[in-house]
């Protein structure tokens with residue numbers, strides 16, 4: 001576990017979701033969800049399938065519109081779709097379960113696209129930055145390959161580098177290792193743990209308890225569109241206080 | 256076939272005009288078609304509506320009717336273009352509707368995750384479309400667009416009906432002098448076949464060249 005200074009909680013939270021409600025048609029997916037993430041904090045979202053974890057994650061950068069409630073990013077409210085939202089989104093990196101690398105671009109071009117087109121970096125600067133990031137996630141030698149030529153673990157690390165290239169204030173991960181073969185899970189988790197140690201603010205949907213124990217400051221347990229229990233990884237995994245969490249953990253741990 | 260050889264310059268002039276008509280109207284159709292396809296997937300309902308009306312209008316009107324309407328209608332409202340220019344504009348507008356539908360089907364094959372990743376990076380809708388979605392969509396529809404090119408080549412013969420002297424019209428003129436319809440129109444037909452065969456080959460080459468590594 002990493003230590004966050006206790007004072008960080010009293011500063012402006014990096015991410016603040018207040019009273020989020022979200023339905024898909026008649027299906028209520030999020031009900032009055034409040035979530036505050038301090039700068040440098042790592043929060044793991046965990047819970048059964050359909051709990052609304054992905055939806056909450058996607059509401060945090062407004063890939064999904066909320067029905068009611070507000071999302072504040074470093075104190076600034078996310079605006080409606082448009083240029084202002086696009087600008088704020090550059091400050092939130094997102095890593096998807098399916099990687100979603102741009103299939104027609106090389107790994108390097110994937111990483112430089114945002115910096116060049118959104119941030120206005122010169123091609124040379126973007127290139128240098130991208131190669132440094134690819135080196136950091138351990139795939140410098142794959143810069144000129146196309147996504148389909150990489151293993152799942154390499155693709156996901158490239159996707160992390162692409163997100164980091166925007167120098168985001170927060171990184172969102174939605175089940176980043178769920179689509180990976182078991183032997184590739186750790187190479188991705190290691191990159192994420194390093195990121196956490198370097199002080200990145202992170203919201204991570206994952207069932208990887210090892211990651212939660214190594215890197216998370218808090219575990220947020222969701223069920224049926226609500227936050228049911230919040231605790232440190234240690235207390236949550238060893239002594240959950242709610243029946244829902246106990247029930248969920250017994251199912252997950254028995255596997 | 257010596258009737259064709261005797262009037263070779265009429266035929267080569269006709270083919271040249273057909274090629275110009277084809278190339279210019281195809282370029283226009285491609286441009287307009289991509290824009291209309293973009294309108295049809297726009298998040299703004301009004302723009303989607305404009306795109307739909309465009310496609311429905313031009314797909315549901317015979318090209319010959321459009322040609323006649325424009326050739327006689329434009330001067331009525333004070334717009335006077337050379338015949339050739341009017342024909343290029345009309346064919347481009349008409350074929351653009353088909354290109355737009357082909358491109359839209361290509362857009363639909365690009366996974367939603369690509370667009371989400373683009374938006375999550377902070378690209379605007381227009382940038383996502385231009386830099387991420389369309390480049391992938393277009394690669395997937397080279398073949399159908401090649402087919403539209405071939406149909407367009409054939410359709411340029413309709414310009415003969417409004418007085419553009421392209422290949423079909425040139426053949427017709429030669430036939431009026433020589434009254435040998437079979438060799439004259441076989442000659443013209445061969446001209447169209449050669450253009451289309453080349454287009455077909457090029458389509459295959461382009462398709463392989465731009466294919467995305469999967």
Ligand SMILES: Nc1ncnc2c1ncn2[C@@H]1O[C@H](COP(=O)(O)OP(=O)(O)OP(=O)(O)O)[C@@H](O)[C@H]1O
Nearest residue numbers: 024025027029047048049050051052053054055056
């Ligand atoms: N685009 C959508 N349209 C309709 N319903 C949706 C949509 N996205 C999610 N849902 C529904 O919302 C609920 C919550 O989905 P969500 O993906 O947020 O759950 P999750 O906690 O991420 O689950 P999982 O662990 O399976 O990924 C589910 O019942 C799901 O079927």
Ligand SMILES: [Mg+2]
Nearest residue numbers: 053054055175
């Ligand atoms: Mg999910």
